[in-house]
Amino acid sequence: NAGVTQTPKFQVLKTGQSMTLQCAQDMNHEYMSWYRQDPGMGLRLIHYSVGAGITDQGEVPNGYNVSRSTTEDFPLRLLSAAPSQTSVYFCASSSPTGSGNTIYFGEGSWLTVV
C-alpha cells in the first residue's frame, strides 16, 4: 500500500493563480480531509469528506474548493491564490472500521504564494 499520496510536494504560485493539490489513498478509507499547518497554529481543517459525493467545510474553508467523485481521490483547489494561503497542506484519510479511525497523513505539500 502506498497509503496517502499527495502531489505536488512543492509549489510556488503567483497571487491570483489557481491550482489543484492532488490527494489519493489506496486504503479504501471512507473519510478524507485537508488540513493546513501554520507555525503556532497547529493543523486547521479546511474541508473533509465522509464518503464519495459528500463533502463539508472545516474551520478555514474560504478560498478552497473540494470534490469527492471517487473513494480514492480528494483534490483541493485553490481558486485564486493569496499570500495568506502560503502554508503546508496535509491530506489525510481514515476509516471507522479496521484501523479504528486512525488518521493517516500524506507527506505534505509546501505551497508558497508570492
Next chain:
Amino acid sequence: AQSVSQHNHHVILSEAASLELGCNYSYGGTVNLFWYVQYPGQHLQLLLKYFSGDPLVKGIKGFEAEFIKSKFSFNLRKPSVQWSDTAEYFCAVNARTNAGKSTFGDGTTLTVKP
C-alpha cells in the same frame, strides 16, 4: 463544535526527565482521542489513541496517555525522554457521531537536550 487545547507550546527537557503534555478538549458527547507526533521535516504519525475501555492507553516508544472524562483531559506522559523524542506533539479529537471531522490542538514543541 469540538475544540482542543494544548497547554504547553514549547517544553524543554534534559534526557531522562519525565514528560507530561497537557491536552483538554471541549465536546459534549462521546469522543475518540489521539496523540500524534511530527518529527522535523516529516508528516504526522500516530502515537496512541483512545476509543473505549481502559482509560490508560499505551502507545509506541514508551508513551502513554490517560483519559479523564470528568476533566475532559487526555494528557500524554513518558517516564524518561530521549533526545530522539524531540518533535512536535499534537492532541486530536473527533466525535463518535462524526468521526470524519477531526480537530487538532496547536501543538507542543518538545526539545530534549542531550
